[in-house]
Structures are given as structure tokens and as C-alpha cells.
Amino acid sequence: MLSILIPTYNYSVFPLVLELKNQADLLAIPYEVLVLDDASTLFLNENSKIQELEYCYYLKNEMNIGRTATRNFLAQKAKFNILLFLDSDVLPENKSFLSTYGEAFDNLENKAIFGGYKYVSEVPEESHSLRYYYGKSREEKEASIRNRNPYGFVFSGNMLIPKDVFLENNYKKAANLYGLDIIFSHQLYNNKIQVTHIDNAIFHLGLEENEVFFNKSLASVKSRKELLSENKQAAEINSLLRYYQILKKLRLLFFVKTLFKFSERYLKKHIIAKKTNLFYFDLYRLGYICYIK
Numbered sequence: 302m303l304s305i306l307i308p309t310y311n312y313s314v315f316p317l318v319l320e321l322k323n324q325a326d327l328l329a330i331p332y333e334v335l336v337l338d339d340a341s342t343l344f345l346n347e348n349s350k351i352q353e354l355e356y357c358y359y360l361k362n363e364m365n366i367g368r369t370a371t372r373n374f375l376a377q378k379a380k381f382n383i384l385l386f387l388d389s390d391v392l393p394e395n396k397s398f399l400s401t402y403g404e405a406f407d408n409l410e411n412k413a414i415f416g417g418y419k420y421v422s423e424v425p426e427e428s429h430s431l432r433y434y435y436g437k438s439r440e441e442k443e444a445s446i447r448n449r450n451p452y453g454f455v456f457s458g459n460m461l462i463p464k465d466v467f468l469e470n471n472y473k474k475a476a477n478l479y480g481l482d483i484i485f486s487h488q489l490y491n492n493k494i495q496v497t498h499i500d501n502a503i504f505h506l507g508l509e510e511n512e513v514f515f516n517k518s519l520a521s522v523k524s525r526k527e528l529l530s531e532n533k534q535a536a537e538i539n540s541l542l543r544y545y546q547i548l549k550k551l552r553l554l555f556f557v558k559t560l561f562k563f564s565e566r567y568l569k570k571h572i573i574a575k576k577t578n579l580f581y582f583d584l585y586r587l588g589y590i591c592y593i594k
Contacts, residue, residue, distance in 0.1 A: 302330040302331045302332060302381050302383060302406065303325070303328075303330060303331070303332040303333075303381055303383050303384075303385060303399075303403075303406070304332070304333050304335060304379035304380055304381040304383065304384050304385070304464075305321055305325070305332065305333070305334045305335070305385045305387065306335050306337075306372065306375040306376065306379060306384055306385065306386050306387070307334070307335070307336045307337070307375075307386075307387050307388070307389050308336075308337050308339060308368050308371040308372055308375065308388075308389065309336055309337070309338050309339065309341065309348070309389035310338070310339040310340075310341050310365070310368075310389070311341045311342065311343040311344065312341075312343075312344060312389045312390050312507055313344045313347050313348065314336055314344075314348055314351070314389040315347050315348055315350055315351055316392070317387070317389065317391065317392055318334055318336060318351050318354065318357055319354065320392065320393060321334055321387075321393075321398075321399065322334060322354050322355075322356070322357055324393070324396065324397075324398060324399040324400070325356075325399055327400070328399055328400060328403055330403070331381065332356060332381070333356050333357070333358065333379070333380055333381065334351075334354075334356060334357040334358065335358050335360065335375055335378060335379065336348070336351055336357075336358065336359050336360065336389070337360045337361070337362065337371050337374060337375050337378075338359065338360065338361045338362065339362050339365050339366060339367070339368070339371050340361070340362045340363065340364050340365040340366075341361075360378075362374075367478065367479075369471065369472050369478065369481050372386060372457070372467075372471065373468070373471055373473065376464060376467050376468055376471070377468070379464060381464075382463060382464045382465070383406055383409060383461065383462075383463060383464070384461070384462050384463070384464050384467055385399075385402060385460070385461050386457055386458065386459070386460045386462070386467075387458060387459060387503065388458035388459070388503075388505070388507075389507075390505065390506050390507025391458060391459070391503035391504060391505055391506060391507075392503060392504050392506060393502075393503055393504075394419055394501075394502045394503060394504060398416075398501060398503075401416075401499070401501045402414070402416070402461050402501060405461060405499075409461065409462075409463055410463065411463075411466065411493075411494055411495060412462075412463075412466075412494065412495045412496075412497060413455075413460060413461070413462040413466065413467075413489060413494055413495070413496050413497070414460070414461040414462070414496075414497050414498075414499060415447070415454065415455065415456060415459060415460050415461075415496065415497070415498050415499070416459040416460075416461070416498075416499055416500070416501030416502055416503065417440075417441075417442065417443075417444060417447065417454075417456075417459065417498060417499070417500060417501065417502040417503075418436060418440045418441055418456060418458070418459065418502060418503060418504075418505050419441050419502040419503070419504050419505070420433060420436050420437045420440075420441055420504065420505055421504060421506070425508055427575050428510050428511060429508040429509070429510055429511065430511065430575070430577055431511040431514050431515060431572065431573060431577050431582075432508040432509050432511070432514040433508055434577045434579065435514070435577075435579060435582070436505055436508075438579055439579070440454075440456065440505075441502075442454065443500060444498040444499050444500045447498035448497070448498045450538070451496040451497065451498060452486045452487075452489060452490045452496055452538040453486070453538050453539065453540075454498060455482055455483075455485060455486035455489065455496065456482060457482050457485060458503070458505070459501075459502070459503045466494055469492070470485060470488035470489055470492060470494065471485055471488070472484050472485065472488075478520070478524045479517050479520040479521050479524060480517070480518075480520060480521020480522070480524045480525065481524060483521075483524075483525055483529065483535070483538075483539055483542075484524070484528055484529065486538060486539075487529060487532065487534065487535045487538065487539075490534060490537075490538055491534055511573045512573065515569070515572065515573060518582075518586065519586070519589055522541065522586050522589050522590050522593075523593060525539070525541065525542060525590065526545075526590050526593055529542055530542065530545060530546075530590070531546075533546070541586060541587060541590060544587055545587070545590050545591065548587075548591060554591050557587070557588055557591040557592075558588075558591050558592045560588065561585075561588030561589065561591065561592050562592070564584075564588070565585070565588070568581045568582075568584055568585045568588070569585065572585060
């Protein structure tokens with residue numbers, strides 16, 4: 302019936318697995334929890350205890366291959382046809398997390414369901430504030446809001462999807478790229494897979510340091526530029542690509558490149574600051590996608 306799939310890297314995932322097992326046991330359905338460790342160096346002893354839990358399995362990659370390839374491997378390994386993907390650094394918001402998804406098990410054909418993200422109310426220390434404020438402002442949305450632009454809120458860290466739909470639409474090339482949710486979203490959109498959002502959130506707990514998240518965001522922009530910058534359909538579901546294509550059509554790329562070159566330090570100073578300015582973050586990423594080749 303249900304395969305719960307969790308890629309992990311240097312994170313203690315045992316508490317999440319234990320919570321999911323407890324909820325799955327109450328559903329009284331066939332299930333498995335597969336955790337694939339992407340060559341971690343931390344939390345190995347704690348995570349290895351997953352093997353002691355019935356229907357739960359802890360697998361390891363010999364070398365780091367990235368989250369997208371790890372998810373592909375997990376999907377291929379899965380025993381059941383309904384897949385629930387979760388990031389490792391999360392916890393369900395409530396005890397009815399799996400039962401809420403269970404209501405959709407019989408009506409999942411050619412569909413993907415996303416439960417959404419939430420962030421705890423306590424503001425983290427300044428060194429982790431960028432990821433927190435970005436997530437709180439841009440990702441933590443009720444389903445009614447996400448469903449207005451369903452393909453714009455495809456976050457694969459909390460997703461219920463049929464196995465065949467996932468394998469057909471997930472990025473298949475062996476590349477350790479970051480920020481491929483937009484590629485996956487475009488594939489769902491292009492192949493007319495229905496995307497539905499529900500209020501069944503997980504708390505995102507593993508917040509990166511500001512500089513780490515900042516660099517990951519730029520890597521995500523680079524992935525979009527390399528793979529989708531000329532794709533008009535992708536621009537319909539992603540505002541960064543849409544604005545890039547508008548600037549290109551108006552022949553303003555050189556102007557934006559020049560402006561970005563002189564303003565880059567100023568913008569970054571206000572992005573990685575005590576009071577994060579997300580508008581400057583948006584400007585930075587727009588300038589960056591125009592600047593890079």
C-alpha cells in the first residue's frame with residue numbers, strides 16, 4: 302500500500318522514522334519506511350537503530366550522489382505503488398499526518414498531493430535567520446493559497462504520489478544539482494499531472510546557516526538557468542524565469558548584468574543581515590540569473 306521514502310544526509314532521522322512508524326501501525330495497512338543515507342559522516346550510530354524497527358529499513362550510499370538521484374533510487378526500491386516522500390529534517394505537525402494522507406489513497410491516479418511546510422514560531426539565532434524568514438514568508442502557506450498556483454508550490458519534501466508518476470517525471474540525469482523541484486514541477490505541468498495541495502504540514506527544522514542557504518539558492522538559480530531559461534511553459538509557473546524572459550525579450554540583460562555587478566555586495570549585505578530583506582534577495586537572484594552564463 303504505502304512506501305515512505307526519506308533521503309538523508311548528516312541528520313538524525315530516527316525520531317521522524319519512529320513517529321511515522323507509530324502512525325502507520327495505527328492505520329493497519331501494509332507499509333514500509335525506507336531511509337537512504339547519502340554517504341553521511343554524522344549520526345550513523347543513531348540512524349542505524351532504524352534497522353531495529355519493524356518494516357523500517359536504513360540503506361546507505363557508498364558515495365554522495367545528491368538528493369534527486371537518491372529519491373530516484375528510493376522510488377525504484379519501493380515495494381508499494383503509493384509513495385510518500387519526506388525530507389529527513391522534518392516532523393509531522395500532528396498525529397493524524399498519515400491518516401490525513403490516507404484519505405487520498407484511493408483517488409491518487411495521475412495526481413500528486415502536497416501537504417505543505419510550516420516553521421516553528423521561535424525565531425532562530427541570527428546566523429540561521431535567512432532560511433527561517435524565507436521559509437516563513439514564501440513556503441508556509443495554507444492550501445487555499447497554494448492551490449491558486451499549484452505548480453508554484455511543489456516542494457518534494459512532503460509529497461504523496463503514485464510510483465509510476467514519480468519515476469516518469471523526476472529528473473533522471475546523473476547530476477548532483479540543487480534546486481530541482483522547479484524541474485520536477487515543470488514536468489508535472491507539462492505532462493498534465495494534477496497537483497493538489499492540502500493542509501497536512503510538516504515542520505521544517507533543519508535550517509541551514511545563512512551563507513549555506515544563500516549559496517544553495519544561487520545553485521538553484523543556476524540550475525534553472527541551465528535547464529529551463531528558454532522554456533516558456535516553465536516561466537508560467539516560476540516568477541524568476543518569467544522576469545528573466547521578459548528582460549531578455551526587452552533586450553535589457555546587459556543593463557541588468559551591469560547593475561548587478563555594481564550592486565551585488567550591497568544587496569548581499571542586506572540579505573545576510575540581522576533583519577533579512579527578502580525583496581533584496583529577489584533582486585539579487587534576478588540579477589544573478591542575468592549575470593551568469
